[in-house]
Amino acid sequence: MAAAAASSARPSSAVPASVSPVSERRHVVAVIGNPNTGKTTLFNALTGLTQHTGNYPGVTVESAVGEFTVEGTHFLAVDLPGTYSLAPRAPDEMIAVKVLLGLGEGVQAPDVVLCVLDATNLDRNLYLLTQVLEIGRPVVVALTMSDLAHKLGIIIDIAELEKRLGVSVVPVQANKRIGLPALRQALNKAARAPHHFRSLIGFPTAFTHEVDTLAQSFPQTNGHSPLPRFLIERLLIDAGGSIEAELTQQWGAGIRAQTEAARARLAEAGVPVPQVEVDSRYHWITQLVETTIRQPLTTAQTWTDRIDQVVTHKVWGLAVFLVTMAITFQTIFSWAVPVMDGIDALFKAVGTRVGDLLSEGPLRSLVVDGLIGGVGAVIVFVPQIAILFGLIALLEDSGYMARAAFLMDRVMASFGLSGRSFIPLLSSFACAVPGIMSTRSIDNRRDRIATILIAPLMSCSARLPVYVLLISAFIPARTVWGIVGLQGLTLFAMYLIGLTLAPPIAFVLKRTILHGEPVPFLLELPPFKVPAWRVVLFRMYDRSWAFLRRAGTIILATTVLVWALSYYPNQNRVTEEFQARRATASAEERAHLDSEEAGARLRESFLGQAGRLIEPIVQPLGWDWKIGMATLASFPAREVIIAALGTIYNLGSDQKEGSVELRGAMQAERWPDGRPVYTPVVALSLMVFFALCCQCGATLATIKRETGSWGYAVFTFTYMTGLAYLGALAVYQIGSRLV
Amino acid sequence: MERTLADLQPNEAGRIRCIAGTDGLSQRLAELGFTLGQTVRVVRFAPLGDPMQIHIRGFNIALRRTEARRIVLDPL
Structure with missing residues (x-):
């Protein structure tokens, strides 16, 4: 976030889109929202199969990127990671703020921000929206889960909500393709609108005054602060946050001293940060919700409550969990095998056929053993990846995944990880490749890296033939302690080695190379729902293709x-x-x-x-x-x-591993x-x-x-x-x- | 002794008096809607005793006891 880049990005971002010929220009839509709002499903529905994993222009972090066209205007949509607020405390959260503000070399500020709100959970979702509005880009709101909200008796006055927020609010049901044309129209209209800094929240005067003073302490260019007001506010509010760290590094320790003095004055005046921000926003939200939303007073016991009574029960919950995990593991471990053997045989047959056409020599060997063998070695992973991600999509989309993490968190926490690491590690017993790919559901980056680094220690299915060959040839088929076969015991020991070493290694990693501020374990337990087959199929396709390509x-x-x-x-x-x-x-x-x-x-x-x-x-x-x-x-x-x-x-x-000859x-x-x-x-x-x-x-x-x-x-x-x-x-x- | 969210039994509720600390954790909790005066209810504990399921503002979230201990309550 260099000062020069920041100030040079501003004029360009202040130019309304209509200045350049609209038909030639590609509009950028940044999609943001809380986790579990159906944001990704909506993103997939908007962009379809144009979606791929790519980089946001100027930012070197991968995110889903896709395209769509509205009345001849081309849009590039970028899916930002799910977040509850724009108060960055980790590098990847900082990325979202930089993208929205267009900060940094070559980072193009989005022409419009699509903020996805869960209609059943508006209080908390509106919190993020009030922050997004203050960024000063045009905003469109997509209201997901409106069918579920309707069932729960929640009635939302959309016209009034639009009036109070000053942006378009479009109800959508992405898995049924409802509301998408209206959403595209709204995005197209908003992307051409002029934009300006807009705060709906009335912060206490003491706070706004301190923000003004702090803004003055940066060297002024043409009487203006070189930084967007949003950044100054975040600097003041987020003690120990990413923005404080970056600005201090860039502008010197004096900035931190002044910020700390300002925080002390605010605390003395009875409006301490970060509380002042949260209270002001939620105060405004409560008033907004009172006039725009009617919620039933008594919440009857829902289906989700009834299912939860079983799946998080001390006995039944663990039983359901074990059965689910056993099926998951069995599916990737054994059921993928016939397909994988088929792929193997197919590539061997193709190799032999092609080999017959070529004369003996380096070329034949390269084509048969190098190229065809190599392509086969890649494709053989696809069945396991597709099956695992189909299952994960089912578990996630139904809402069970969060319950699995809830059940297993205690175990995983004892070596510094969280319940979210369980499924990736279990999957790695079949194959570390899909296991590592499935760590994307771990929201804390340091936990995710630690999980990735220990996943290959889980004894994968490719190790099994090696064990089988060596055990059958050299471990005597004896019985020990009366009942246990020595060969079986050896095999069990091999599986146990990685499993016993992984926890202490994760523990050490979290305290050494992955050390940092502890991140709270905040796991939302969303309502259960019937998974959408579109979501499941898309996930299988998308993950397999991503693996093949990269x-x-x-x-x-x-x-x-x-x-x-x-x-x-x-x-x-x-x-x-x-x-x-x-x-x-x-x-x-x-x-x-x-x-x-x-x-x-x-x-x-x-x-x-x-x-x-x-x-x-x-x-x-x-x-x-x-x-x-x-x-x-x-x-x-x-x-x-x-x-x-x-x-x-x-x-x-x-x-083969069973070869008597070998x-x-x-x-x-x-x-x-x-x-x-x-x-x-x-x-x-x-x-x-x-x-x-x-x-x-x-x-x-x-x-x-x-x-x-x-x-x-x-x-x-x-x-x-x-x-x-x-x-x-x-x-x-x-x-x-x-x- | 102050009573915190971690001290409640399943199906007990309380009103938030304050959140201890000014670090990232207390900010995160507040942003999620753990604001002063808000009613919170413990739904259940996980089978292994931790984390705990909390009901607040119409949604369910799991917190570990160490995090719930930050949330100081008044009786309803």
């Missing part, structure tokens, strides 16, 4: 890179050697030569060389260079280790001195490494996408690799001394 390219690039590392540099020599051997081989030998050639190629590749290079590092874990190399090869996607081991042991890459080859593997390479302890050390390591390019790409920075992706990769190494080291060093 994470997909990174995953594809990594797959091609690993292909190159495992193919080059020595392919010519290997090809020649095997051509010579094929010429002299018998028919039976020839059948095995393809697998042997692939093995030789991999051992000679950059990856093979790297495997030998890191052998001293992996030896303390009990691994030989082949295990080290297979682990390296599986960094982009951990399940690749099975194909990699298959190739290394000359069995070909077409191996199991046999691993059991037969020996060190040069004749000791077996794989012992139960080595198998455990390898499994612990896989349980803790973030060997998943898709997860890292998703972390980058969701946090907006590579920093958190690099951090996750580093801490998890470190943890995995130490864990495997401890298992081998301690285990090999015990056995």
Whole structure:
């Protein structure tokens, strides 16, 4: 918020839209509202499939962006995060204020602000509106939930409300497409209106006087303060808020001293901040509501109350919760599998067909293993993402999600998170990619990042084949303590490792790199309703497409890179050697030569060389260079280790975790001195490494996408690799001394 | 001893006398409608004892006990 940028943004924002030719200009609509007002549903209905995740012009934070046209005029709509007030206390709340005021380099102030109000909850929703009006941009109000308000006996005099607020108020039912044309018309009309600073609230004179004085303390340009009055008011009201921090940084500590003195004077005069703002606004709102809204005096027991008695009950509530979570988990964990196997088979078949058309050589290998394999590696995530987000949309739109967070908050709070982190973490047991994507419902950014950083520790379904292969080959099928199978116990232990380490890690993160002012846990429990299928379907489509577009390219690039590392540099020599051997081989030998050639190629590749290079590092874990190399090869996607081991042991890459051949080859593997390479302890050390390591390019790409920075992706990769190494080291060093 | 919102039993109500503190939390609570003189009612506690469901101004919101303790009440 540089002074120059702020003052240069003002003249342009003061120019009425009619100055430039309207038909050529694109109007910007900023959409703002409380959480749970149906804002996103309305946004989707307004913009339809033009919607995508993008940046607001000049602001580097992702938000939903979409377009629509009214009578030939083009509109760009931007969905701002749901908020109860415009008193910023965190960077992402500051963004909304900057966008609305058009502050900062290249930030275009919106031509019109669409403020979404919940008709069943007008008191609290009007609070935000009174602040938005003071920004001084043209405003249109969309009144959602008016059907529900009608059912509750709430009667709103819309004409009177419009008169008192001085803006258009349009009742809408977005999921039924009711009121949308009227809303578009109102936006189109308002966007052309001249705008001016407007306050409906009568603040005490002592307060307005202090705002005037504080405005004078900034260097004046042409007799005017360089900052909008709204900012000065916020500076005065929000002690310890983002605006105080930014203005102090920019204009010096003198500003803070003057602000604090002004606050002290106000407290002495009996109008302390922040109370004076809240009281003045709610006083005005109460008067407005008295004349425009008729509410039934006694509130009868609603359906929501009756459902809540069950779903938040000490016994029934927990039972409903467990069943809901079990179904959610089962759906993404097992029901997505046939579709995923189908996708896998399809891409293998396409690869084989295309491979037959190309001649042997680097091009064929690149197309089949690199490109087609890479695209398959991206698309295989879509079923889980679509299913999980369909379920989440159902849970959220019905109102149950807030109850789930209410039930689980106590557990999550004990390690510094909130109930909202539960579903993302549970989903991560199936796959961290949709799990991380679902953290968007966590409103507190620091909680959200902490959840993202620990989500990959949950043992995902891609780790299961690795556990199955190693357990079936090296953990004796014995029974311990009379009833428990040792193999099953080992599998359970693998799931437990991440689960036990995640809470202390979240705890430490919240106290170190994610430290900050504690944010209150304010969880609204909205009325239950029947979910709208449009909302559910759109969510499934939108999330899957977002994943394909943004994470997909990174995953594809990594797959091609690993292909190159495992193919080059020595392919010519290997090809020649095997051509010579094929010429002299018998028919039976020839059948095995393809697998042997692939093995030789991999051992000679950059990856093979790297495997030998890191052998001293992996030896303390009990691994030989082949295990080290297979682990390296599986960094982009951990399940690749099975194909990699298959190739290394000359069995070909077409191996499954249940393969008897692969199991046999691993059991037969020996060190040069004749000791077996794989012992139960080595198998455990390898499994612990896989349980803790973030060997998943898709997860890292998703972390980058969701946090907006590579920093958190690099951090996750580093801490998890470190943890995995130490864990495997401890298992081998301690285990090999015990056995 | 001042009686706070955290001290109420389910289905007990009170009138807000003041909100303790001048930090971000007290401001957030006030913005949500926890204003002086407003009636608040505890609906229930979560099965594990925390957070608690509060009814105010016609809507339901969950607060943790540590937050509810900020809200000082007068009897109705």
